[in-house]
Amino acid sequence: MNPRRKSRLMVVIAVGGLIAGAMGLMLYALTDSIDLFYTPSEVIEGKAGQYPKVGQRLRIGGMVVPGTVVRDTTSLAVSFDLVDTGPKVTVNYIGILPDLFREGQGIVATGVLVDKTTINAEEVLAKHDEEYMPPELAEKMKGIKHVSPNQGATTP
Known part of the structure; x- marks a missing residue:
């Protein structure tokens, strides 16, 4: 795999992980108000x-x-x-x-x-x-x- 593609893939994976983590924290915070x-x-x-x-x-x-x-x-x-x-x-x-x-x-x-x-x-x-x-x-x-x-x- 080309180093440029590899770095783009890592950025996409990191951004996806951050979004998933943020959504998980939001849902956890809302459990008290449900x-x-x-x-x-x-x-x-x-x-x-x-x-x-x-x-x-x-x-x-x-x-x-x-x-x-x-x-x-x-x-x-x-x-x-x-x-x-x-x-x-x-x-x-x-x-x-x-x-x-x-x-x-x-x-x-x-x-x-x-x-x-x-x-x-x-x-x-x-x-x-x-x-x-x-x-x-x-x-x-x-x-x-x-x-x-x-x-x-x-x-x-």
Whole structure:
């Protein structure tokens, strides 16, 4: 091989290695800010054998359990339970809830896992359309019907 071609090849290999190294470092730096989506069942029972770690940022989606919304009278703190098809997870949030938030409504919360069944949310989003839900949640919720306390009540 010609010495000129050999030096060009070495430069191309070095530049490719530097680019690959920089991309690897960027992806490693982003691992802390990635929000993985979980359902309440996946938080407690694990997702493909992997359990979320305490202190991990995550997004959780499910239905607000009727009768579990507890508001603090002196602050904007709110606590409520989320459920999909199995166990419940408690979400604690300090702030103004969306206008569409209500019991029996589907929501998505972003926050930090405090313990196996508690999440401190930094953001709560209420879904405006019950027809759409993430594919993972829709698959788990097939055949489950959540009834609000006022539905099905008859008046004399």
